[in-house]
Amino acid sequence: MLRRAFPILGVLTAALLSYGLYEALIGAPIEQSMGEVQRIFYYHAPSAWTAFLLFTVNFVASVVYLIRRSIKADILALVTAEVGVVFCTVVLVTGPLWARPVWGIWWTWDIRLTSTLVLWLIYVSYLMLRRFSSSGQTPLMAAVLAVFGALDVPLVYFSIWFFRTQHPQPVIGGGGSIDPKMLQVALINWAAFLCFAGLVCWSRYRLELLQREVEETEALEALLDSGGAP
Amino acid sequence: MNQSLHAAADPIIVIHDLVKQFGRFAALRGVSAEFVAGRLYAIVGENGAGKTTLLRSLAGLTQPTRGSISMLGTTDLRSVCRQLGYMAHPSLLYDEMGGMENLRYFARLYEIRDDERCARTISAVGLDPTLIRPVGQYSQGMRQRMSLARALIHDPKVLLLDEPFSNVDARSARQMTHLLTQLRDAGKTIFVVTHQASQLEHAADEFVHMEAGVIVRRTREWMTAEAP
Amino acid sequence: MNQSLHAAADPIIVIHDLVKQFGRFAALRGVSAEFVAGRLYAIVGENGAGKTTLLRSLAGLTQPTRGSISMLGTTDLRSVCRQLGYMAHPSLLYDEMGGMENLRYFARLYEIRDDERCARTISAVGLDPTLIRPVGQYSQGMRQRMSLARALIHDPKVLLLDEPFSNVDARSARQMTHLLTQLRDAGKTIFVVTHQASQLEHAADEFVHMEAGVIVRRTREWMTAEAP
Amino acid sequence: MSALATLTRASLSKDLRLEWRSKDAINSMLFFALLVVVIFSFSFDPTAEESRRIAGGLVWVAFLFAAVVALNQTWARELRNQVLDAYRVSPAPANALFLAKALGNFIFVIVLEAFMTPLFIVFYNLRALGAAYQLLIVSALGTWALVVNGTFFAAMSLRTRSREIMLPLLLFPISIPALLATVEGTTAILTGDYSPKFWIVLLAAYNVVFTTACLLLFDKVLNAE
Amino acid sequence: MSALATLTRASLSKDLRLEWRSKDAINSMLFFALLVVVIFSFSFDPTAEESRRIAGGLVWVAFLFAAVVALNQTWARELRNQVLDAYRVSPAPANALFLAKALGNFIFVIVLEAFMTPLFIVFYNLRALGAAYQLLIVSALGTWALVVNGTFFAAMSLRTRSREIMLPLLLFPISIPALLATVEGTTAILTGDYSPKFWIVLLAAYNVVFTTACLLLFDKVLNAE
Numbered sequence A: 001m002l003r004r005a006f007p008i009l010g011v012l013t014a015a016l017l018s019y020g021l022y023e024a025l026i027g028a029p030i031e032q033s034m035g036e037v038q039r040i041f042y043y044h045a046p047s048a049w050t051a052f053l054l055f056t057v058n059f060v061a062s063v064v065y066l067i068r069r070s071i072k073a074d075i076l077a078l079v080t081a082e083v084g085v086v087f088c089t090v091v092l093v094t095g096p097l098w099a100r101p102v103w104g105i106w107w108t109w110d111i112r113l114t115s116t117l118v119l120w121l122i123y124v125s126y127l128m129l130r131r132f133s134s135s136g137q138t139p140l141m142a143a144v145l146a147v148f149g150a151l152d153v154p155l156v157y158f159s160i161w162f163f164r165t166q167h168p169q170p171v172i173g174g175g176g177s178i179d180p181k182m183l184q185v186a187l188i189n190w191a192a193f194l195c196f197a198g199l200v201c202w203s204r205y206r207l208e209l210l211q212r213e214v215e216e217t218e219a220l221e222a223l224l225d226s227g228g229a230p
Numbered sequence B, C: 001m002n003q004s005l006h007a008a009a010d011p012i013i014v015i016h017d018l019v020k021q022f023g024r025f026a027a028l029r030g031v032s033a034e035f036v037a038g039r040l041y042a043i044v045g046e047n048g049a050g051k052t053t054l055l056r057s058l059a060g061l062t063q064p065t066r067g068s069i070s071m072l073g074t075t076d077l078r079s080v081c082r083q084l085g086y087m088a089h090p091s092l093l094y095d096e097m098g099g100m101e102n103l104r105y106f107a108r109l110y111e112i113r114d115d116e117r118c119a120r121t122i123s124a125v126g127l128d129p130t131l132i133r134p135v136g137q138y139s140q141g142m143r144q145r146m147s148l149a150r151a152l153i154h155d156p157k158v159l160l161l162d163e164p165f166s167n168v169d170a171r172s173a174r175q176m177t178h179l180l181t182q183l184r185d186a187g188k189t190i191f192v193v194t195h196q197a198s199q200l201e202h203a204a205d206e207f208v209h210m211e212a213g214v215i216v217r218r219t220r221e222w223m224t225a226e227a228p
Numbered sequence D, E: 001m002s003a004l005a006t007l008t009r010a011s012l013s014k015d016l017r018l019e020w021r022s023k024d025a026i027n028s029m030l031f032f033a034l035l036v037v038v039i040f041s042f043s044f045d046p047t048a049e050e051s052r053r054i055a056g057g058l059v060w061v062a063f064l065f066a067a068v069v070a071l072n073q074t075w076a077r078e079l080r081n082q083v084l085d086a087y088r089v090s091p092a093p094a095n096a097l098f099l100a101k102a103l104g105n106f107i108f109v110i111v112l113e114a115f116m117t118p119l120f121i122v123f124y125n126l127r128a129l130g131a132a133y134q135l136l137i138v139s140a141l142g143t144w145a146l147v148v149n150g151t152f153f154a155a156m157s158l159r160t161r162s163r164e165i166m167l168p169l170l171l172f173p174i175s176i177p178a179l180l181a182t183v184e185g186t187t188a189i190l191t192g193d194y195s196p197k198f199w200i201v202l203l204a205a206y207n208v209v210f211t212t213a214c215l216l217l218f219d220k221v222l223n224a225e
């Protein structure tokens, strides 16, 4: 059923993405103080929200793995971490690109920036661990690290809250007032990103599942071949 | 020998369709077997046949991918770990500590605080409990014996020994074999993985031949596994 | 067999009063011996007898504390290193590279840039030169053979092999023994350290028995070294 | 519970005894710590006013690097000859081993810090303006935070390739809040500008959370495979 | 001489090929370097004026720590399966191996530095006031100084117990003049206050002396035992 839905969902996502792009570049009004640069916002913020969501799924899947030892949960954790890191990277790239013309600096130790960076670091180390650990133990180690990472996030947030109070406040978004049209475009983009992330995760999930099945059967076949010797 | 006595006895270990996969590679692919108490089993087979993996699965050091092991009537190997002595190819001893010191520490892990008993175990394997040299300076043969003492300290019912004779000279190997026979006669169930099956020709009750992750046959006598 | 032919020949290796001390411990305590070309010598002895140390001294990997080794008429072992093939217990190969890739690199060290020759050497030890799997994924037996290929790549006159059969299954060991016999018959002088002397029962020309750092006797036939 | 305590004692005392017998690790670590302090002194040459502001960061970065080197050795002894397997086949609880190692590391790192601190004070002419006893609290909490996670991740990185590099890769990201709290707390005390209360509370919370997590999950990590 | 060059090329290209094939080492080192930069940035919070004054020190201490971790892996590949013995029984000159390893490390560390520098610039908002091309000279010379001794001492520490800790213990004391020259040279260029000439000359002299010494003595180190 889902396999049949895939192309349809793909087309839908592509449409949504292009509509979002059109709205972001042309549809949305120009911001007064920042000008055209502000349009980066429509990619910046939705990416961040998507990444957060994916990391949450990763945490849940990891806990499920620790309890049930289900391979599917492990694969879900893996793919959400991968895709989440990609979206988080987008935030970390678009942020400084935006900050440079607007604030005049690339980086400041603001709470939002810093906590995003730390989050990214945690999940990159998660992927590193997955890559480096010897095969049999990877899922367990990764799940344990994911739990540690999730425990860390609130602490990171609190610690950075009090850290270096002299940072320049973000120019917009502080008060919370935002043009309804801007919000609408951001939400459209977010919906498009979510669909996109969902699709990527889904195909990555299928791929990983298949790969593990192939490995398993390959192993058995190899042994059947060599086992026939005597 | 008490083979006939035990032949009808209930098996102490039942392995059912054991599969262990390392990534792409299946080291065990469906091992099923029963073993009865009080015998000395020699596990033989080529490199990579899965002997070590089987032993580690029995010891609970490796989680099987599929299948089950029941020992002493339970499948929860953790709960019977007090009945299990494990000796691997590495010595599993601290090189920097003396023999007695090592044994005292490992006895603690089994909640044994009896120095007398440690000393007795060391004597039993033919070493001197008063030797204060660190184990790292022992010869290979002494170290293997010390390692056996470690596996025996809590007087387990089942002994799992992985290549106890490898890199040991012939004389030490013979002494070790003698010791194992005594232990078997004292009622322990012993599994010995070895490449030098001839060593155990007269000692083992049964030879378990492994090949490519399965037990291919079990024989009373050892014979060189020639190609057919 | 060409034993009698060489019996009167000049020795290819002369060891005189070789002593090797590791700190307080003397691994070799005055080894003197002569070896003639074209024979297969099996070096046997208990653990710690000094077999590996002797071999490493011959290979020039260990500086003797006292005494001298002369090989092919010179005591400067460095100058005859092109005539020497050395195979240790570890494989001396890069696990991450394929067999051919490994051999090509080691050939370079001997200023050999001939891929044909590498491929021929690999075939000679019974492996497939087109295999692209990294050596780390070879089985133990394949790895030992690859290691032998590495020792043979520069076609040395003298071969030093340290436990080539250990942890190898019986079939691989037999094949390896056969290969060594062929090499001996082709005129190479071969030293094999082993614990499984029975493996070489028919292949070796002479058994060199070591004990506690000295050569205690040299025999034509292998016999179990029973206590006197 | 009591079994846990006795086994922890047994393991810890074994480690301390062996450490004491050879003194290799502690000697080389002390020398390494000294070198780190010297390298830092050569590389940074702050004025008195500046030095107070950056000393917290300097000292703790130096401690961190020294500690990581020490933590990497944690399991070396258990790995040689695969002694860990002997522990795993025994009925002894995994937590006892973890606690013993963490406590051993704590003692080790505290010794290092006690050795490095006077050096820093001499080289940088430091003097605390706030309450010095608070420094002890911050140091103890910060060190435990580092050590408890470090011991845990060192055990995890045993199962990976290129073990030595893996430990900092896992430890640093997770430790950022703890490190931040320790550095800021230390700076607060050294400069006397503001109260370190918040940071102490944060560190305490961090320690409670992660010590619990380590104790709950260590069994799984030890028996993984 | 030409044999030396071809063998160096063969060894170097083998190392680079293997490195490229797995990319594990470079990936983990890049991440480690990033973490070091982040940790430093968290720990030191200089104002713009100060940051320029201490940036030289900061950057080079960070490079030094990252480089030591990288250098420690230098011989790992040759040690596994004792491949080094195969090299030692061959007629190939020891120097070729040394040069290949030193060049490999140089490339590796330069890549690391090229990656870390922009991060430092972003996080600290740095901008050089002096001639930037001089920075390149100082960096190249400083890195070679670090790497040539590091490769040599890494080979020496192979024969010791607790190998990882041994390298910094040997390397740091010997490297102090080079590190000092590099830091001071960098600071001179960044602040534009004074000329880095003297430091560049010093570094060049250091490099000539130690490269020669390493080449002359490496044979002994390799064949020691």
Ligand code: HEM
Pocket (backbone or CB within 6 Å): A041, A044, A045, A048, A049, A091, A092, A094, A095, A096, A097, A098, A099, A100, A102, A103, A106, A107, A108, A112, A113, A114, A116, A117, A170, A171, A172, A173
């Ligand atoms: C320099 C790196 C930057 C990073 C890492 C970063 C990170 C983030 C993150 C994680 C979010 C989502 C979290 C949230 O909604 O609270 C976000 C949202 C946002 N960012 Fe950034 N940001 C950066 C730079 C900037 C700059 C320069 C601006 C504009 C001047 C900006 C404006 C916004 C706005 C308007 C939102 C959405 C506001 C909201 O939902 O309340 N960001 N950013």
Ligand SMILES: Nc1ncnc2c1ncn2[C@@H]1O[C@H](COP(=O)(O)OP(=O)(O)OP(=O)(O)O)[C@@H](O)[C@H]1O
Pocket (backbone or CB within 6 Å): B022, B025, B026, B027, B045, B046, B047, B048, B049, B050, B051, B052, B053, B054, C140, C167
């Ligand atoms: N941790 C592991 N990861 C991957 N593969 C493994 C692991 N342990 C064992 N194997 C593989 O499983 C197979 C069986 O290994 P095992 O050690 O059980 O063989 P063995 O019969 O004991 O062989 P040997 O006689 O060489 O000791 C081998 O091919 C080995 O490469």
Ligand SMILES: Nc1ncnc2c1ncn2[C@@H]1O[C@H](COP(=O)(O)OP(=O)(O)OP(=O)(O)O)[C@@H](O)[C@H]1O
Pocket (backbone or CB within 6 Å): B140, B167, C022, C023, C025, C026, C027, C045, C046, C047, C048, C049, C050, C051, C052, C053, C054
């Ligand atoms: N590098 C070393 N440092 C200290 N002692 C050593 C060293 N190498 C060998 N020895 C000691 O020298 C003695 C002889 O060792 P050697 O390896 O030559 O024995 P062997 O006959 O090869 O034994 P095995 O059959 O166990 O391989 C041993 O007691 C060993 O402990």
Ligand SMILES: [Mg+2]
Pocket (backbone or CB within 6 Å): B051, B052, B053
């Ligand atoms: Mg085995």
Ligand SMILES: [Mg+2]
Pocket (backbone or CB within 6 Å): C051, C052, C053
């Ligand atoms: Mg030997």
